[in-house]
Amino acid sequence: MKRQAIEFFDASTIPDNLCPIATRPSPMLPGDWRSMRPVVERAKCVKCAVCWLYCPVQCVVERAAWFDINLATCKGCGICATECPHRAITMIQEAA
């Protein structure tokens, strides 16, 4: 479902030629413009948490037996795949 932009409050009384302001938040999340996606191989993951430590947007989430990725906020930078000492994370192309 496409997310809709919702204005925080009615700013129509504020002149539009003073200080530039934005009152309508962008509905885009980093996952909406990612080009590569991390895939965790559960069998290889030893829960060392290196990916969790390195992830710049903190989208690594802990499961009972492995670490997973929240793909809504993952921007696909690939740092987790580079840093994983057990090569448990692979970056794959997002569908065009």
Next chain:
Amino acid sequence: MSAVLKSKSRFMVCDGNEAAAWAVSLSNVDMVAVYPITPQSSLVEYLAKFVADGRIGADLVDAEGEHSVLSVLQGACLAGARTYTASCGPGLAFMFEPYIRTPGMRLPMVMSIVTRDTLTPQCVWGGQQDAMSVRDAGWIHMYCESVQEVLDTTIMAYRIAEHRDVMLPVNVNHDGNYLSFGATRMELPDKAEVEVFLGEKNVNWHAALDPQRPMAIDPLTGGSSGAGPATFVRYRKGQCAGSRNALRVISEVHEEWGRRFGRHHAPLVERYRMDDAEYALMTIGSMTGAGKDAVDEARRRGGKVGLVKVKTYRPFPAAAVSKALQSVKAVGVVDRSVSFGWSCGPLFQDTIAALQYVPRRIPAMSFIGGLAGADITVGHFDRVIERTAKLARDGIPGDTVWLNENDR
């Protein structure tokens, strides 16, 4: 029966730096952020003392440098605070990044520039080079002639900056050494009367850090085509409109100040003995006193000379300047700074631009004096008057004259 206001003002002797601090104490300022630098340092000390004594109810932030000083105040202003700072010279240079951003965000701050000559050569003394170097960054610039005018203008600056047709930051400039440390008699108005004059405080009605109305401040605009650059132009033009409105608002606020407190300062330009003047001097700042004395002496000798002082320098009051000078045969403009691109004074540049509004050609010459703390004496002004009288006779302007060049 009309009410008679009993003035509760009192008199004191102080210098310009203390006068600015007194103005802050009367203006219900919420946040002061400062970093000391010569010749502004004692102003910071007065502010700190007044805050410690409870005379100023503001939070005082001793930031680690001028860049942080103005950044702190941007946040404070967006959160609704009335703000104040003061700087000069290298401190103002270090402040430049948030400085150029403040007018575009339309933040109605007030900041004193205790003017100082810029490096290099190394120099800690007065001169207007610092303020003149930032003359087209978008701030309003008003230059004071006396300690009393420092106090009055700093208070008025809040009314001007916060006026909804203006919404621009104001620099109240006073000459380093001469006004910063020169002590004279000053009348201090009653705080309650100043509060009535300043009216209701609302500095962030247009852009705010406020959880009740969340917004992003200054999102990205521009681009190579389409609506982005057009949006940018709309804000630029809005800033120019605020700047143009400022000329009217400055005049109105000075007029009301005179009515309420009995002191009438010329808001844009002051005309001195100009009614029958055949030639004129132009001055800016505290040099004007010596200029007026020199004009008086020249008048006693029969010279038909007058003087025009510029108080509001940005926005430049081109119409008022051209009107004040329209009947003279020659103008001698005295600057306390250098426009390096033209090797003459910046006020001179503005003046000859304004003279384009007069159909007749009026020759003008640039005089530069008072650099690096030098006094511009009546003797220096005598030379300006003599040279300008010659210009009125032959109409041939010479190169820039450096008044202190041969001082020994």
